[in-house]
Amino acid sequence: MSRAVKVIVTHRMFFPLVCLVLVLALNIIVTVTTTGSAGPFFQIVMTNGTLNGPLITILNRSSELVILALGMTIVVSASAGADISVGAVMALSGAVSVWLLGYGQLKTNNYHVLTYVVPLAVGLLVALVVGVICGVWNGFLVSKLKIQPMVATLILFTGGRGAAKVVSDGQIPKVDVPSYKWLGSFIQDSRGDNLIPIPTPIFVAAAMVIITVVVLRFTALGTTIQSVGINARASRIVGLKSSRVILMAFVFCGACAAIAGMIATSRIGGIDTNNCGKMLELDAILAVALGGNSLAGGKFSLSGSVIGAITIQTLTTVLYSINVTADQLPLYKAIVVVVIVVLQSPELRPMVRRGLAAVQGLGTRKVAER
């Protein structure tokens, strides 16, 4: 193996990028078999002042997951566990903000918000606050009471969605004010013309990525989180407030879930508490793992997780195009997760070595017998 190849293959972005390329290749193959050429997959056309095309759709649809993956990466790194409540927090924060936007008029208008009771910005801010509160609760259980992260977040995983249902009276409240849909589709002027041709979620996701990367890169925070994740006790002895770092990780994750929830509710113009963020928790964990991050905590790569999130959305797209239904998707994703974690397992290498040795041993013994 020449040195250049070795450098490329052992680079930490190699694995995530290979996965992305593989899934993109799958998409191209499916496009070729259905339309006869790979062209349609790369086509980007301008219609009604918006850019359209499979690639734009994938980027657009992956926005929520990219944002969730940011929060999840930090939680995994700092706590060596995962936050499995993100989907429920999305639903809860969405439900609370819609409830506030249509406060008092939901029941009389058959669960439609016709005019905002409070400004949209307040509604979104409240959603963010709900996410932060959920994050504080999760973080408190993990960092102060020393409960395993996934058990602690299991509480909101169940209770959060129940609370969302109670807030929205078990209905699917819709918001009929046009500006509500801006966050999930395109920013429009007062006449309903699209001002910017690129879907808003892409901007939000990009902004979140840039802010997170800048904050973690240019302050000691990134290193602090990794150090706590590698050894919380040692970090505390060195003088870092380990429990506060873990708490902040969960708060950030909750905030990310709330922002993802805002986009998801804006996309459909209302809050469907049964389906908002449903089964996204595994996708977020999968994105982190696909990004080449160890689920055992410590060192992390945000860019890896972002690529992981886009890979998952690309995989979802290809599965949908071969007629897999939304309910069946988890089956395939579960298989991908298992393959990745097995490949990551520190036990795999010795196991393979032992297996090879056994095979070789068999060979040499045969030779000796002869």
Add this chain to the structure above:
Amino acid sequence: MSHHTDDTPRLGGGLWRGLRARFYGNNFLVLITVILFVAIYLAGVIIYRNKNFGSLNSFFDMLNSNPGLIVIAAGMTMVLVSGGIDISVGAQVAMYCMMFAFFMENKGVNAYVMIVVVLVTGLVFGLVQGVLVAYFRIQPFIVTLAGMFFARGMTAVISPQTIDITNKQFMNLALFKIKFPFGGYTNAGGVYQTPFIYLSVVLALVGLVAVYVIMTWTAFGRSVYAVGGSEQSALLMGLNPKSVKLRVYVFNGLLTAYGGFLFCLFSTGGAVEKAQGFEMQAIASSVIGGALLTGGVGNVLGSFVGVLVQTTIVKFINFNGTLANGWSSIVLAAIMSFFIILQSVFTRLRARRE
């Protein structure tokens, strides 16, 4: 129990020491649960006295609607004692229900053959999860989260449509009642209501006792406690923690399939959304019943009391009649938080004492 010798003569010192030993002993959490159950049940009997809350029928209702949970909570306790967790049980139950419904209704497979097929599937499911947890050292949560998604997805692959079970053999099992000659009440229409339990409850209690016996009086059961308490010490004692863990997950897979069968006897149908949040109910039952999430401590019979506490609360919500269905999961989450925090405080107190 006491490591310190207290030389100061004190009035009632023996009683005090005994109480303290009891307080720090592992059965203290179970004791709290039993008291809690008796208290809320009596409260229900008093508050809803004109709705026959206190009748034997009402008590049997709680068992009749939860045969699957009784068995699966027992299995969950075993997994928690081993230091693991299994959050795939709800999705697995959905998958087994769908298997029963699809193969019996659409393919005409014999009900008894299906019972065997489902039990074997559970065994294999547990085996795969067990190998990943024990031999590849992947966190149980990640493995069983993947298992949960796999089973939920598989349910939709078997059939995206809801299927109701009408198979005669199966329905005969499902509707087999054991009637009790006493404890009933006469309803508003003047008809005497005979209390009864379904066959599935008897099967569930047999499963519960079997798990209790295995966990308490067999070498395997004791080694599960040892491995969950401290893997290092178990290793030094000459146990093989990997093999113990593997067997725990295999056994739990079998129990989940058995519980899925009992759940199906009650719900008699298959649907993708079946048994949503069931894993939480099972974990909550174990935790309420005194199982520590850190492993090594847990009581199988306690998990049964946990099931009773939970179903009583659900009963409260149903009897109230005005609360939305989201409330039961909120209340469940609240009880779960209460017990988890209690455990955390309890463990810390005990650690400080040692």
